[in-house]
Amino acid sequence: MNLSRADTSGFARWWWTIDRVSLTAVLGLMAIGLLLAFAASPAATDHGSAAGNFSYAIKQLGFAATALGIMIGASFLNYRQTRMVAAAVFALAWVGAVMALLIGPNVNGAHRWLEFGSFRLEPSEFLKPAFGVLAAAFLADKMKRGFPGEAWTLGFLAPAVIILLMQPDVGQTALLSIICVAMLFFAGLPYYWIGALGVGGAGLATLAYFIHPHVRERISQFMNDGGYQTGLAMKAFEAGGVTGVGPGAGTIKYRLPDAHTDFIFAVAGEEFGVFLCVLIAVLFGVVTIRLMLRSARAREPFPQLAGAGLALAIGLQAFINMGVSLSVLPAKGMTLPLISYGGSSLFAVALTLGFALGLTRQRPVLPEEAKR
């Protein structure tokens, strides 16, 4: 990139202040996502009468271009703008989720989507990045001038959790709650409170285990050598071995339900082998840890908390998805950020990373920012 450090145009300043290591890792993950979309697409579109084709992959190419725009755009925002955009996104996402509940189509028993022609948008995906930024803003204000930040944070968590539970989407609810607890922890919540919350969470999980036969089934499957999907996923990893069976040559993907979304990691394993899988895990690790450390180094609590919270959102989702594929965690449907097929998830992840990259940009202490 031929940009002078002395160049003060908007783009040059962005380029020299953004975390280029994280950005490169994110772009790498997006490229791998497209590669895998081409590998998984024939299986996802194969319906007996019509042979599988690349229509999923072509669509995903369009999604990726849009996502890139969202991410770069969001990373240009300053702290104030980030907060305002997050507030607007939170409101829109919540209203969208309510509308999806009322008028959205029923997909496998859940009402999460709004239909725009052939495109399905899942508004609740955008709650996570927006909530992360807003919670950071409340908690940072508390530190600065005694604002009741915890109360406001929980006050915003409640409507989001209620709508997610009504859809129902237990996975997203858990994810959002964990992010909230983590941010309270970052903001200095005493350890005995964290301990109490941990005990409470364990209690809720136990309750869910006894009340929901579905949850019990998943756990017992996990304990007893895996369910059908995870069993096949393990076969896919095993079949892939060191070198993989080759792009497009995988056979298990044709029988693996959700090969292009929740189990894309297994397709990567079968076709491309251990190196690509380890690369994906390493890239996620780099993005998560880099963004956390850059946030930690910020001079103010708001970018510290927001950056770390958003990084955690990405890292946690990636870890759960990969952990489920590898039978390290019990089965829970969750997409692999930047890699699974689907527009909504990709756009929301792009917004999350865009906010995080923007918040972790190097900033000289400018008078107007120091005041805020």
Add this chain to the structure above:
Amino acid sequence: MAKRPVQPSLVRNRIALAAIFSAVCFSVIAARLVDVMVLGAGVTGAITPVIVHPMRADLVDRNGVLIARDLPVSDVYASPKVFWDVSEAAHGLAEATGAEEGRLLAAFAPKRGYIPVQRGLSPDRREAVMRLGLPGLTFEDGYKRFYPSGRIVSHAVGQVDTDENGVSGLELGLEKHLKGSKDGAPVQLSLDMRVQYVLEHEMEEAQHAFNAKATAGLVLNVRTGEVLALASLPDYEPNARTLSPGDSIRNRMTQDVYELGSIFKIFAFTLAIEEKTVRLDELINVGKPLKLGNHYIHDFERLGPLIPAAMVFAESSNIGTAQIEMRSGPTKQKPFLKKLGLLDPLKTELPEMASPLYPRHWEEVEAATIAYGHGISVNPLSFAAAAASVVNGGTRVRPTFLKDEKVQDGERIISEETSRTMRQLMRLVVTDGTGSKADVPGYDVGGKTGTAEKAENGSYAHHLLISSFCGVFPISDPQYLVFIMLDEPHGNKSTGGFSTGGAVAAPSVGRVIAKIAPLLGVRRTDTVAAANP
């Protein structure tokens, strides 16, 4: 700077703690990947078999006779890595499952991956594989579609793929019914297997006797639109995975279009009678070929010179029919054929449906040739539906393959009066015209013969014919239409060497009617007369 709160260092420490925790988590993932993919510490036991696809509902005929059913089968897969003797495993598995030993050996040799051994094993073969006692086998239990009647009705019913998704015929067209059937209730078709056996038997006899390239046929209820039987020869064995030589999955009744020739005169006369452009006793000059532009219209045999219009139909004169059609002309003819559904692709539960072909430039000459069925190509099922609409009292019939005994209330196309006159004319074809061999005493068959020359390299080939007969019974109050068509029949001694529709198709239609009328409970007209002298 002094006023800056001290918390950021606390926040910094706690985030750093989270970063360390994240590093541990991702390291666990990486370690697990290496463990599973390189060191092979993955699952060793067989995975819990789960039925992937819900069962498809049974297909039954209108009387509940079974046409298609899912039977339990298993797919077996192998992880050759754990075989101690690859060639022994390949040999045993080949013996037990019928899979090719060479293929298995080649696939097992690298001792890695996950190899499909055989699909669709019956329960006893699965048992035989179990008895081998080999490690590293996975069974996936599912279902396989079985068709107890084999080749009979294969084209209408169609097939499913190895994953039980419909790929052709009603299996595809009724996919939603078959997959969404509540508590596995069977899907009941309009087909009547007894009628189907009779039709296919007669078609096979004709196909063999006249050495035809292909034969197509159907039996249609002209009031309810229900298809009782539909067949196309050559057919295929739906229970086999591959086609035998000479078999064909092509459904000639729906997938191909033909210039059907003189049976189209039904529509020319219907239009003329509806429009009152002809009187049945009016004398028409058919003495010499009709010149149209630089094109001559001929008759098969020399008639006339002057014959009544009714005999133009009964004796199937092209010259006479063309003259009568030209009184209405293309501006009347085209919308009329459209109303009969002959210019649009037919919509039924069968997905394989060819669209009709007709001239874009449709003037006098085209109108004259279309009057006797040349210059327009339709699939035979569309023709049969249109003919049924003419004889049933004049309302549009839309064929269906689902049992529905309600009389269709299609839109009116012609008056009842015209329909009655057409039935008289079709009876005349059998009593005094080209279709005499289709008559069945007591069932008052009416009909029309068709003999078309096949277009070849831009002109018509005199020896390559499409010969057909469309019969309706009982003609006074029609209930069923029987249609049989032969592609390139060769006349034999019994027909005096003739290969025309009246010679090769009409006798078969007559025999089908004679056999199915009692089965379908159609009353003989002569017994009624005998009972009331």
